[in-house]
Amino acid sequence: MAEKFLVETSARHVHLTNADIETLFGKGATLTNKKDLSQPGQFACEERVTLVGPKKQIERVSILGPARKATQVELSFTDARTLGISAPVRESGDVAGSAPLKLVGPAGEVEISEGAIIAKRHIHMTPADAERFGVKDKDIVSVKLDSADRSTIFGDVVVRVSDKFALAMHIDTDEANAACAFGEFYGEIVK
Ligand SMILES: [Zn+2]
Numbered sequence: 001m002a003e004k005f006l007v008e009t010s011a012r013h014v015h016l017t018n019a020d021i022e023t024l025f026g027k028g029a030t031l032t033n034k035k036d037l038s039q040p041g042q043f044a045c046e047e048r049v050t051l052v053g054p055k056k057q058i059e060r061v062s063i064l065g066p067a068r069k070a071t072q073v074e075l076s077f078t079d080a081r082t083l084g085i086s087a088p089v090r091e092s093g094d095v096a097g098s099a100p101l102k103l104v105g106p107a108g109e110v111e112i113s114e115g116a117i118i119a120k121r122h123i124h125m126t127p128a129d130a131e132r133f134g135v136k137d138k139d140i141v142s143v144k145l146d147s148a149d150r151s152t153i154f155g156d157v158v159v160r161v162s163d164k165f166a167l168a169m170h171i172d173t174d175e176a177n178a179a180c181a182f183g184e185f186y187g188e189i190v191k
Helices: 018-025 077-083 127-133 173-179
Strands: 005-010 013-015 033-036 043-052 057-065 072-075 099-104 109-119 122-125 140-145 152-161 168-172 185-190
Touching: 005 173, 013 043, 018 043, 018 099, 018 109, 043 077, 057 077, 072 077, 077 109, 077 173, 109 168, 122 127, 127 152, 152 173, 168 173
Parallel strands: 005 168, 013 057, 072 109, 122 152
Antiparallel strands: 005 185, 013 072, 033 043, 043 057, 043 099, 099 109, 122 168, 140 152, 140 185
């Protein structure tokens, strides 16, 4: 039987540069760790922002720390539709030519010319995990999620290998809803 791994749902969230943190939250502001995430060093923050699209806005959106080199907004297709923007499916960090958006914080606002994406579903792995699964960085695999009422096989899942990662698959809220992948949930690679 294939080895299973944790499948986590990433709700909409924002990664910010230090400059944008100061614009949104005030001079000298830094992010406050509210909760550590499964990936080592990554954390959910106390701070929240409002996303403002041409159609509607979404309030109290989570920020994930630490600060990054480029501000990035990760949405579901449902969120993008709510905001009224057309965002592409991309791997985290690949924001060139992605959708523009306005972010509003308590101290100011930031208009990004690109950076709003729908995260491509992916599995974080260590090199040792990758060897066990017989895959390598950037491989595209299919993952089966067995749920009570909506078992689903997701194709186009990118494998991301780094010794800084912990083994977990990340899907967005649309994907979790589609597969009934709620609570503590596990998947397996199918060939
Ligand atoms: Zn991830």
